[in-house]
Amino acid sequence: xxxxxxxxxxxxxxxxxxxxxxxxxxxxxxxxxxxxxxxxxxxxxxxxxxxxxxxxxxxxxxxxxxxxxxxxxxxxxxxxxxxxxxxxxxxxxxxxxxxxxxxxxxxxxxxxxxxxxxxxxxxxxxxxxxxxxxxxxxxxxxxxxxxxxxxxxxxxxxxxxxxxxxxxxxxxxxxxxxxxxxxxxxxxxxxxxxxxxxxxxxxxxxxxxxxxxxxxxxxxxxxxxxxxxxxxxxxxxxxxxxxxxxxxxxxxxxxxxxxxxxxxxxxxxxxxxxxxxxxxxxxxxxxxxxxxxxxxxxxxxxxxxxxxxxxxxxxxxxxxxxxxxxxxxxxxxxxxxxxxxxxxxxxxxxxxxxxxxxxxxxx
Amino acid sequence: xxxxxxxxxxxxxxxxxxxxxxxxxxxxxxxxxxxxxxxxxxxxxxxxxxxxxxxxxxxxxxxxxxxxxxxxxxxxxxxxxxxxxxxxxxxxxxxxxxxxxxxxxxxxxxxxxxxxxxxxxxxxxxxxxxxxxxxxxxxxxxxxxxxxxxxxxxxxxxxxxxxxxxxxxxxxxxxxxxxxxxxxxxxxxxxxxxxxxxxxxxxxxxxxxxxxxxxxxxxxxxxxxxxxxxxxxxxxxxxxxxxxxxxxxxxxxxxxxxxxxxxxxxxxxxxxxxxxxxxxxxxxxxxxxxxxxxxxxxxxxxxxxxxxxxxxxxxxxxxxxxxxxxxxxxxxxxxxxxxxxxxxxxxxxxxxxxxxxxxxxxx
Numbered sequence: 067x068x069x070x071x072x073x074x075x076x077x078x079x080x081x082x083x084x085x086x087x088x089x090x091x092x093x094x095x096x097x098x099x100x101x102x103x104x105x106x107x108x109x110x111x112x113x114x115x116x117x118x119x120x121x122x123x124x125x126x127x128x129x130x131x132x133x134x135x136x137x138x139x140x141x142x143x144x145x146x147x148x149x150x151x152x153x154x155x156x157x158x159x160x161x162x163x164x165x166x167x168x169x170x171x172x173x174x175x176x177x178x179x180x181x182x183x184x185x186x187x188x189x190x191x192x193x194x195x196x197x198x199x200x201x202x203x204x205x206x207x208x209x210x211x212x213x214x215x216x217x218x219x220x221x222x223x224x225x226x227x228x229x230x231x232x233x234x235x236x237x238x239x240x241x242x243x244x245x246x247x248x249x250x251x252x253x254x255x256x257x258x259x260x261x262x263x264x265x266x267x268x269x270x271x272x273x274x275x276x277x278x279x280x281x282x283x284x285x286x287x288x289x290x291x292x293x294x295x296x297x298x299x300x301x302x303x304x305x306x307x308x309x310x311x312x313x314x315x316x317x318x319x320x321x322x323x324x325x326x327x328x329x330x331x332x333x334x335x336x337x338x339x340x341x342x343x344x345x346x347x348x349x350x351x352x353x354x355x356x357x358x359x360x361x362x363x364x365x366x367x368x369x370x371x372x373x374x375x376x377x378x379x380x381x382x383x384x385x386x387x388x389x390x391x392x393x394x395x396x397x398x399x400x401x402x403x404x405x406x407x408x409x410x411x412x413x414x415x416x417x418x419x420x421x422x423x424x425x426x427x428x429x
Numbered sequence: 430x431x432x433x434x435x436x437x438x439x440x441x442x443x444x445x446x447x448x449x450x451x452x453x454x455x456x457x458x459x460x461x462x463x464x465x466x467x468x469x470x471x472x473x474x475x476x477x478x479x480x481x482x483x484x485x486x487x488x489x490x491x492x493x494x495x496x497x498x499x500x501x502x503x504x505x506x507x508x509x510x511x512x513x514x515x516x517x518x519x520x521x522x523x524x525x526x527x528x529x530x531x532x533x534x535x536x537x538x539x540x541x542x543x544x545x546x547x548x549x550x551x552x553x554x555x556x557x558x559x560x561x562x563x564x565x566x567x568x569x570x571x572x573x574x575x576x577x578x579x580x581x582x583x584x585x586x587x588x589x590x591x592x593x594x595x596x597x598x599x600x601x602x603x604x605x606x607x608x609x610x611x612x613x614x615x616x617x618x619x620x621x622x623x624x625x626x627x628x629x630x631x632x633x634x635x636x637x638x639x640x641x642x643x644x645x646x647x648x649x650x651x652x653x654x655x656x657x658x659x660x661x662x663x664x665x666x667x668x669x670x671x672x673x674x675x676x677x678x679x680x681x682x683x684x685x686x687x688x689x690x691x692x693x694x695x696x697x698x699x700x701x702x703x704x705x706x707x708x709x710x711x712x713x714x715x716x717x718x719x720x721x722x723x724x725x726x727x728x729x730x731x732x733x734x735x736x737x738x739x740x741x742x743x744x745x746x747x748x749x750x751x752x753x754x755x756x757x758x759x760x761x762x763x764x765x766x767x768x769x770x771x772x773x774x775x776x777x778x779x780x781x782x783x784x785x786x787x788x789x790x791x792x
Contacts, residue, residue, distance in 0.1 A: 133515050142510070142526050152496050152776045159789055163505050167530035169791065358781055370784060411776040413515045415769055418721055421733060426522055428532065 093280040095272040101287060107298040108265040109354070109404070113181035113256045118196055118249045120256060124234040128254025130227075130414045131247060136220055138209035140165055141426030145202070145251065149177040151410055154358035155258065160366030165210035166428070171332065173366035176359045178406065179352055181256040183302030188348045188364040189335040190305050196252030200244065214244035220424050221247060226417030260355060260404025267401075275401055282398025285391045290383050299352035300402065305335060308348050308364070311384035314377070318363070321373040332365060357403050371399065456643040458635040464650060470661040471628040472717070472767070476544035476619045481559055481612045483619060487597040491617030493590075493777045494610060499583055501572035503528055504789030508565070508614065512540040514773055517721035518621065523729030528573035529791070534695065536729035539722045541769065542715055544619040546665030551711050551727040552698040553668050559615030563607065577607035583787050584610060589780030623718060623767025630764075638764055645761025648754045653746050662715035663765065668698060671711050671727070674747035677740070681726070684736040695728060720766050734762065 112120055131137060132145040148162040149155045155176035162170045172188050180186065186198035202208040203217055211217045221227045222242055234250055235241035266274035275283070286292060295301040308314045315331070335344035348364050361367065362374035372392055379385040387395070475483055494500060495508040511525040512518045518539035525533045535551050543549065549561035565571040566580055574580045584590045585605050597613055598604035629637035638646070649655060658664040671677045678694065698707035711727050724730065725737035735755055742748040750758070 135513070135516075135520070140526060141520065141522050147505070150498070152779050153498075154778075157498070157504065158782065159504050159791075163503060163791055167791070360782070369788065406778055411778070413774040413776055415517075415774070416515050419521065419723070425732065428522075428526055428530070 093277055093284060095280065098280055098284060099267065099270070099272055102283060103268060105287065105292045105296050106264075106268055106300060108268045109179060109182070109259045109261040109298050111257075111259060111261070113259065115181075115194065115196070115252070115256060118253055118256075120253050121234065123230070124250050124253040125257055125409075126254075126414070127227075127230040127234045128250035128252065129410065130230065130416055131221075131251050132254050133414055134416050136416075136419070136423070136426075137203050137211065137217065137247075138165065139211050139426065140428040142428070143209050145177075145199070148174040148202070148208075151177075151258075151406060154178060154355045154406065155180075156359045158360060160361050162208070164208040165206065168207035170207060172364050173361065175351060176355060177255055178258050178260050178404075179299045179354045180302070181252070181258065182297070182299045183349065183352070184304070185349065189338050190349050191335075191338045194252065195255040196245075196248050199248035199251040199255070203247075216424065217247060218242060218244050223420050223422040223424070224417040225420070230417075254410075257407060258410055260406060262401070262404035264401045265404075276397070278394060278397035279401040280398075282394035282396070282401075285387075285394045286398055289379060289385055289387065289391075291378070294350040294382070295353050299354050301350045301352040301354075304350050305344075305347050306350050306382075307346050308334065309346055309381045312381045314346070314363070314381050317377045317381045318367050321368050321370070321377065334364070353399065354402050355404060356399050372396065456640055456647060458643065461643055461647060462630065462633070462635055465646060466631055468650065468655045468659050469627075469631055469663060471631045472542060472545070472622045472624040472661050474620075474622060474624070476622065478544075478557065478559070478615070478619060481616055481619075483616050484597065486593070487613050487616040488620055488772075489617075489777070490590075490593040490597045491613035491615065492773065493593065493779060494584075494614050495617050496777055497779050499779075499782070499786070499789075500566050500574065500580065500610075501528070502574050502789065503791040505791070506572050508540075508562075511537040511565070511571075514540075514621075514769055517541060517718045517769065518543075519722045521723060523724050525571070527571040528569060531570035533570060535727050536724065538714060539718060540618055541621050541623050541767075542662045542717045543665070544615070544621070545660070545662045546712065546715070547667070548712065552701050553712050554698075554701045557615065558618040559608075559611050562611035562614040562618070566610075579787065580610060581605060581607050586783050586785040586787070587780040588783070593780075617773075620770060621773055623769060625764070625767035627764045628767075639760070641757060641760035642764040643761075645757035645759065645764075648750075648757045649761055652742060652748055652750065652754075654741070657713040657745070658716050662717050664713045664715040664717075667713050668707075668710050669713050669745075670709050671697065672709055672744045675744045677709070677726070677744050680740045680744045681730050684731050684733070684740065697727070716762065717765050718767060719762050735759065 114120065118124075135141050135144045135147070137144060143164065148157045150157055155178040157174050159174070161172055162174045164170055175188065180198075181195045184190075186192035186195060187201070192198040192201065203211050204213065211220070221231075228242060231241040231246060231250075235246055238246070263274045286295075292300075294304055294306055297303045309317075333345055335347040336342070338344070357371060360371065361369040362371070368374045368377065375392065375395055376387055379387045477483065481487075498504050498507045498510070500507060506527065511520045513520055518541040520537050522537070524535055525537045527533055538551065543561075544558045547553075549555035549558060550564070555561040555564065566574050567576065574583070584594075591605060594604040594609060594613075598609050601609070626637045649658075655663075657667055657669055660666045672680075696708055698710040699705070701707070720734060723734065724732040725734070731737045731740065738755065738758055739750055742750045
């Protein structure tokens with residue numbers, strides 16, 4: 067994968083900001099809708115991938131794998147441990163716990179709407195959800211399966227899974243491969259979008275949002291937040307330096323609670339590319355369901371959404387948001403809280419292990 | 430709670446064994462049904478408790494709490510971590526992992542049909558599922574909440590939960606208490622029964638089971654397994670010494686896999702009562718869903734159901750089961766695999782934390 071150019075990711079729609087009407091006491095719904103339609107887009111029901119077409123069988127298999135703790139060496143962790151669908155696809159921890167109680171270096175981003183992102187992980191090191199899904203299973207401080215072969219053997223030891231893979235990948239000579247484990251999980255994740263009232267608004271229903279919510283949307287656009295948080299996910303589509311006007315770790319320090327350790331420095335995308343331009347560059351996270359995906363930032367260092375918003379305004383835009391505008395923003399964020407799809411919340415009953423299934427190993 | 434007397438728990442129905450017809454090549458369905466009805470009973474849809482009446486609100490609240498990792502200090506563990514409903518109410522680990530990667534001393538029993546048991550935990554130290562639910566939340570090597578007050582404060586910090594407790598315990602001055610957290614979880618667990626074909630048989634449908642399954646049932650009764658594994662759960666209703674004819678740790682040793690450590694000695698109920706008669710006394714586990722609740726025994730030391738069955742025959746009954754009978758038993762066990770209730774598999778979307786919610790703590 068080539069290094070994403072920051073400029074390449076800034077959507078043309080941001081140019082629409084130039085024509086933004088001045089904020090008024092009463093919201094001009096018509097004008098705001100037009101501006102919002104230029105900056106954002108309604109969430110699709112699913113996020114297609116021509117290389118990994120969605121079928122009912124594949125999505126259901128992906129869901130089984132997503133919830134299966136046997137994809138971890140210890141038998142304790144499933145994808146859902148850190149991306150818990152009961153809590154909007156996150157674990158609400160600063161950074162996740164993994165194999166042998168390892169504390170991960172970065173906050174687990176929500177899986178909801180993640181398939182829409184231009185790339186995956188905070189540092190953008192995976193191209194899509196399929197590639198992303200290959201990572202944590204083998205990561206020694208996450209699920210810690212020793213290698214791809216062991217992961218495949220584990221799943222292949224369960225005849226029910228073998229049959230599911232044959233149904234999900236009917237045209238393939240070898241349906242059960244590590245890549246297809248990830249393809250199935252990715253397919254499931256491509257169904258995890260959370261359209262709600264903001265989408266109704268974007269589709270033209272001017273009354274879908276309250277005055278407070280619309281006032282918040284206006285503030286959001288006015289301050290320039292949509293410069294990065296744009297598109298259907300309100301984020302996820304650009305890589306940007308965290309700390310443009312001021313370094314983020316200076317600005318966040320005062321918001322840290324007293325019992326939190328100082329976070330180790332994280333160089334961001336630089337660790338992937340070794341390009342000095344990528345120092346402290348992270349993926350702009352989606353603001354969909356942002357009220358539920360606390361704590362915030364790549365290091366999960368800030369718990370309060372008002373604090374996180376103030377920090378972003380300060381370090382990215384050199385702005386200070388006043389209390390009145392902040393209240394409006396919070397109302398708008400509330401409108402970004404969507405519905406988790408019903409099929410995703412239906413826990414699958416998992417296939418039985420057999421005598422051939424490698425046993426969990428927690429040491 | 431007084432010490433259960435072994436004799437007091439042996440159901441009168443075991444006397445029916447005396448009239449058991451001799452095993453024949455073709456199963457006498459009528460006679461076998463009569464014997465089975467004397468020894469076992471169909472599973473109820475729910476297990477009532479006059480002291481904790483089931484209401485829809487209470488059961489739903491209990492489900493939320495059951496799936497909520499915020500009932501652990503680290504934010505990693507929910508009840509469902511060790512009693513995973515996607516895997517028949519167990520974690521399929523020899524013994525569970527808990528706070529700071531502690532390895533627990535005993536195997537997590539399935540929550541399915543557990544409300545039917547005469548008491549809870551392997552050593553019977555809790556009277557019912559409500560009392561049981563109070564344990565793991567505060568256990569320092571399980572969920573590790575420091576004390577009841579902290580658990581209540583945590584839940585009370587979320588207004589949605591407060592409203593749920595008011596609905597679930599409408600007649601109480603103080604609906605949100607630690608006891609009511611456990612009462613709600615217990616209420617949910619009282620709905621987790623798994624009736625299936627064996628129950629249809631017990632209710633009089635003589636054709637609900639195949640010939641193989643019935644032959645297995647006959648073998649099960651012939652060997653005397655039903656002496657302890659009786660009642661609706663096929664177990665859970667008596668405390669018994671594990672190792673009557675031979676010590677269990679002698680018999681299990683040869684079945685342990687090479688990479689398993691020798692299990693530390695577990696004195697069973699003796700640890701609760703200090704009564705020498707309770708040395709190595711454990712609750713007889715339910716055989717409902719036994720094909721899915723591996724690995725077996727209080728120490729989870731044996732993975733194969735045939736091995737576990739052979740060990741039980743040897744140490745409890747002084748018998749050796751031949752291959753043919755073992756095949757039949759396995760067919761019968763398969764008929765004990767029930768359906769997990771649909772409502773239990775529907776993952777609840779959990780209330781949002783607030784600024785007052787104590788933050789997870791993994792150290």
